Amino acid sequence: MAQAMKIAIVDDEQDMRQSISQWLALSGYDTETFASAEDALKQLGPDYPGIVISDIKMPGMDGMQFLKKLMGNDSALPVIMITGHGDVPMAVEAMRVGAFDFLEKPFSPDRMSELAKRATVARRLTLDNRALRRELSDGTQIMNKLIGASPDMVRLREDILDLGQADGHVLIDGETGTGKTLVAHALHAVGSRAGKKFVLVSCAALEDEALSKRLFGPMLPEDSQLPAIEEARGGTLVLEDIEALSDTSQARLLSVINQQGTPAETRIIAISNLQEAGKTCEDALRPDLFYRLAALRLTMPPLRQRGEDILTLFTRLSEQFAEEYGCDAPKVSAQEAAQLLQAPWPGNVRQLINVAERAVLQSRRGSGTIASLLMSDHEEMQPVMTTEGKPLKEYVEAFERMLIDNTMRRHKGSIASVMDELCLPRRTLNEKMAKYGLQRADYL
Structure with a gap:
């Protein structure tokens, strides 16, 4: 089950530390207290499994200096600052630096619990996403997900290790639900591109014009993303439902592949999910593109x-x-x-x-x-x-x-x-x- 979120309480006043700790403990939180920012920093690492509640005015390192140190270690750590009555400019500055929110003295315990709940939910999401990214970039972890002692699975794991070290483009096909996207992650994680970008695009999820823009650009000034071809440069680009590409997009993708030369600057892993009886990925793609993508091929075994x-x-x-x-x-x-x-x-x-x-x-x-x-x-x-x-x-x-x-x-x-x-x-x-x-x- 998920680990309980912690709350680190930092305040030089013992009574304040204890009262906050007791109230949050009654709300089901695992609390720990620190009398100074210096003491807290020794324990609060980049992946601290919880949030921080800190007074802003403390001797030695004050709350603002403490906040800046915490944000330098982990900018996604939720920090709730406690400010004195009327310290609105200081609270605004804390928010600018990266504080999650602030509590103005005197504050109600219910308000504190509400903020703590919001902050811990946000923290868990951040940590879960980090864990998932680490898992999907860790070859050992991801290979452990490919469970099974059947000959098909033994051979699949061996093929992943072999093809992961190769540099050609890969086609993964097989029935729906067999784990093709997981295998794409594994191929990236066990190869030389493991530390590089991994970009996944579902070709069936977008209309043709939007898909073409997502893959090749041009992007508008207000767009925050690069085209997928640029975003994945040097790493791996995974194209799910490759058979959904229009003839025009197939031609553009082939042109990109041909321009890359050997070895390919960006590795393309194509995933085919064709379900039509008697039709294959080879039927859906132009032959020259199919043979470039299917230079290396993996077919997922059905569960039955x-x-x-x-x-x-x-x-x-x-x-x-x-x-x-x-x-x-x-x-x-x-x-x-x-x-x-x-x-x-x-x-x-x-x-x-x-x-x-x-x-x-x-x-x-x-x-x-x-x-x-x-x-x-x-x-x-x-x-x-x-x-x-x-x-x-x-x-x-x-x-x-x-x-x-x-x-x-x-x-x-x-x-x-x-x-x-x-x-x-x-x-x-x-x-x-x-x-x-x-x-x-x-x-x-």
Whole structure:
């Protein structure tokens, strides 16, 4: 679950520090107090998980100097300044420097709580966005999101590492919901352009004229963005729904590619989401552009072909949602495991995410089954589907592996606890863990 936001209270008057701290603590905040700006600066780093409330008049380093130091370390840190009665010019100056807002003495506790709430919401959004940017630029982190031990996923991760180091343009295709944009991020994150710009444009989200302007310009004086081709210079430009490009835009994009030479100054990753039966990206693009973009190609495997990965993903996702909602993850029966493995999954991983979240929510209410969720998505599905697709032995092994994996994870690698819950002797458990490639060290 999300970490509670902190509030740092900085004031040289002990009574004031304590009263503010007590009131905010009653409102559910985690507070910490400092008697001077100098002491506070030792603890308040660039990614401080909270906000600051500071008096403006303090001995030594005063509030304005303190504010400037904080803004120099992290300009997005919300700082609420406490000013004396009538110090409006000083409050205005504080806002100009970067203060989030100010409280004029004497102030009401409710007003302070209201400001604290607004500031902490803004801070959480900032920190979440920073974490996401770091995650999407960290090759190790993003590769860890590409979960699965199926041959298709093992090969995909290897291809990403290989193509990430190459410099040619890439075409990623595959069914909707398979994670094509995530793979584009991964290709950027593991390659030599990882520290450079990553620009993503959805070609289907804009009308032709607006898309042409977004990609190639010219931009108007009041526009804050550069054309995407310029914005991504030296880095990676990702074009989602590449098949939506008009003939004119295709010609302009080809011209840009031809002018870049080898190696390309800007790498282009094209993503195709064609859903029309019998039609491919090659059919939708002019041949010379298609072959330039498809110099390197990745095709995402559909979820229904990934076997036990379905159960692994469902377990991880349901655990994440259970933590978010503050409840236990739903337990999967052998019948439900078989249904998960046999479901057609037309929406692929995106659909599995939705099913996992709904399973956690209905488990929290104490009603419903995973089977009912699958049935609601696909009315043509039968209640039990173990008669086709794979031998029964494979379904049993998949369920057995998931059960041991879940139990080991829940007991944090305690062999004794797992043996007790599953009623297995030590030797049998060891044999099954070896068979399924499960290692105790991974759960500690």
